[in-house]
Amino acid sequence: MRFNSLREWLDWQESLHPLAIDLGLERVALVYRALNPDGLKPPTITVAGTNGKGSCIAYLEAIYRQQGYRVGAYSSPHILSYNERIKIDGKPVADDLICDAFARIESVRGNISLSYFEFGTLAALDIFRRSGVDIQLLEVGLGGRLDAVNIVDPNIAIISSIGIDHVDWLGATREAIGREKAGIFRAHTPAIIGDCNPPLSLVENAQDKQAIPYRIDQDFSYKKQGTDWNWFAGDTVINHLPEPGLKGEHQYRNASSVILAVQLLAKILPVSDDSIREGLKNTQLLGRFQLINDKIPVLLDVGHNPEAVKTLVDYLSSQFPHKKIHAIFSMMKDKDIASVLEIMNPMVYDWFFAPLANPRAASETVMRGFFARSPVSRVSFGFKDFKQAYNVAKNQAQNDDLLLVFGSFFLVSDCLNEFEKR
Numbered sequence: 001m002r003f004n005s006l007r008e009w010l011d012w013q014e015s016l017h018p019l020a021i022d023l024g025l026e027r028v029a030l031v032y033r034a035l036n037p038d039g040l041k042p043p044t045i046t047v048a049g050t051n052g053k054g055s056c057i058a059y060l061e062a063i064y065r066q067q068g069y070r071v072g073a074y075s076s077p078h079i080l081s082y083n084e085r086i087k088i089d090g091k092p093v094a095d096d097l098i099c100d101a102f103a104r105i106e107s108v109r110g111n112i113s114l115s116y117f118e119f120g121t122l123a124a125l126d127i128f129r130r131s132g133v134d135i136q137l138l139e140v141g142l143g144g145r146l147d148a149v150n151i152v153d154p155n156i157a158i159i160s161s162i163g164i165d166h167v168d169w170l171g172a173t174r175e176a177i178g179r180e181k182a183g184i185f186r187a188h189t190p191a192i193i194g195d196c197n198p199p200l201s202l203v204e205n206a207q208d209k210q211a212i213p214y215r216i217d218q219d220f221s222y223k224k225q226g227t228d229w230n231w232f233a234g235d236t237v238i239n240h241l242p243e244p245g246l247k248g249e250h251q252y253r254n255a256s257s258v259i260l261a262v263q264l265l266a267k268i269l270p271v272s273d274d275s276i277r278e279g280l281k282n283t284q285l286l287g288r289f290q291l292i293n294d295k296i297p298v299l300l301d302v303g304h305n306p307e308a309v310k311t312l313v314d315y316l317s318s319q320f321p322h323k324k325i326h327a328i329f330s331m332m333k334d335k336d337i338a339s340v341l342e343i344m345n346p347m348v349y350d351w352f353f354a355p356l357a358n359p360r361a362a363s364e365t366v367m368r369g370f371f372a373r374s375p376v377s378r379v380s381f382g383f384k385d386f387k388q389a390y391n392v393a394k395n396q397a398q399n400d401d402l403l404l405v406f407g408s409f410f411l412v413s414d415c416l417n418e419f420e421k422r
Contacts, residue, residue, distance in 0.1 A: 001106050008096040010082060010116070011104045017115040028118045028148045034108035035126055042072070042133050043268050044152055048140035048181045049160030051196065051308045053245050054285060056160050059258040062245070063279030064135055065090055067271045072128035074149070075139040075238050076117065079286045079302075079413045081418070086124045088131055101126045121148040135269060139286045139288070141169050145183020155268070156261045157184045157211070158192045160254055162199055163307030164336065174410045178202035179194055185211040190264045194257035214260055222256045238273050245283035248315045255280055287412040289315055292419065296397050300415055301406040304338050306339040311392055312406065316347050323402040324349045326393045328386070329406045330413075333362040341374040348404070350378035350396070355390035356410050386414035 003009045030331040033039070037256040045060060047053045050082045054075055073088060086267055101123035105114070114122070121141075128136045139152070141145045162178050170177045178198065179182035182205030185191040191211035193202060198215065222241075229252060231238045232242035238259065244251040262271050285301040289312075299320075305310045316325065327348045331337050353367050362370070364381055371379050383389035391405055405415045 002103055004101070006082065006099055011100055013102075013114075013116045013119050017113050020244040022242045024146050025148070025151055027112050028114060029124065029151045031105060031109045031112055031118075031239070031288065032151050033116065034124060035105060037128060040243075041125070041128060041152060041345070042128060043135045043265065044138060044154045044412065045135070045156045045157045045158065045265070046138045046140065046149060046152065046154035046184050046288050047160065048147075048184050049158075049194070050158030050177070050181075050305065051303070051311070053139050053158075053249065055195075055251060055254045055283075056158055057137050058246065058283050058285045059244070059255055060137050060261065060278060061087070061090060062283040063258065063262055063271060063276055064137075064269065064281040066282070067269075067275040069134040069269060070132065072124070072131065072133035072136040072151055074124035074128075074137065074138075075247055076112075076120070076122070076134075076141050077091075077409050078180035079409060080397060080416060082120075082157075085120055086127055088128070088133060093127060098123055115148075118148045125152065135265075140181075140184065143180040143183070145180050146184075153186055154184065154189065154191065156264055157186065158194065158261055159184070159198075159202065160194045160257060161250075162195050162202060164337060174199040175201045180221065182206060182209070182217070185209045186213060190214060190261070192257050192260055192264075194253050196253070214264075214394070216253060216256060220256060220260045222252050224252065231256055233260055233263065236263060238276065240277075242277055242281040244280050246285055247289040247319070248311055249318075250311050250368050264379075285388060285410065287414065290412075296394060296399055296401060296403055298403045298405060298415070300412050301404075302409045302412050303406055304335055304408055306336055306343060309340050309406075311345045313343060313347055320402050323400070325396050325399070325402050326350055326352065327404045327405050328352045328354050328390050328393050329405075329407045330354045330356050330367075330411045331362055332358075332388075332410075333366055334358045334360065335362075336338055337362060337367070337370045338374065341370060343374055345375045349391075349401075350380070351376055352380045352383065352389040354383060354391045354414070355413060356387040356408065358410050359405075361408070361410065386411060387418055389420065390415065 064071045073087045133332045138149045178201035187210040199349045290300040292298040
């Protein structure tokens, strides 16, 4: 197959495979070997985790770029355009590069069926290799052990956190999920664990695989001092680090894991302390505690599971303690909606359900049921789309209030698209 536009390629890929998610490495690994028979790859850092993996990728990208390295970064999902998933030197690659990579994949896959995500992963790896990047940063899409990203052996693996999410694929307990995430660990290779209370399965799998585990608060840690903070691992210390560019207390943990990865890879890719400082300070990421200073300020967050929402509550409590918060909200139907409503209810004055044009999204009927069984007392329905829900919420808010858009990548995407039109 050959198509003339990226949109045509993506539409075809979505119809090609019967499942949106099809975990397993055999099919995608066969195509990868055909695409790259020599198995050549740049130095690789792979990041998995329930929450925080996108932040870790963003910090690594900023630090290595600050040092002057050519950096390839693969992440998902995207917010505004598909090209965001594949970046070189901080910029989404052009349509033609992605289309050419898809054509090469199509030329070698034969009758092997690939999912939408697998096509994207293979395209990213192919583009990075051909572009001669100095390092590639790979974000796991779902889980770890059977995710397409795991066809590449990393030089360093990071697991940012373990929480309950994607239970239909990964299991319903932190122990089960920890085993799946630990699939990115490799023998004799650093395995950085950024979760302060990791499930035992994560630690045991690192040992069973003969990986080299590094646990936060045991093998490395940080200490805040006034307006800056210090990072340390054994005898190595970096003092006077700036506040991370991404907001929230959890970002110090993510940044600490990233600094350790940079230090451990320094024999291959040396990085100065100043580049670490500048990289951390200048890191940006759409939809993570992103504040838009409109007439009534708008805070965007893609948090969509209980652990992420607990972090959002902590951030709202510390940064907006006296604000009346109006939440424009939606979630995917396979998420723990009931727990999210319970956790967020004390922070939110009123809720506005914004329907999403996505088959995985919870419908208004489904969401009405969740709200009826929740402690929420003020909620509005009946909107045709995000724009209408947002405008009603904005009209009911006062200038010193806060509009909060959260619960889904797709919802944040709708919001940012509306602001771009303006």
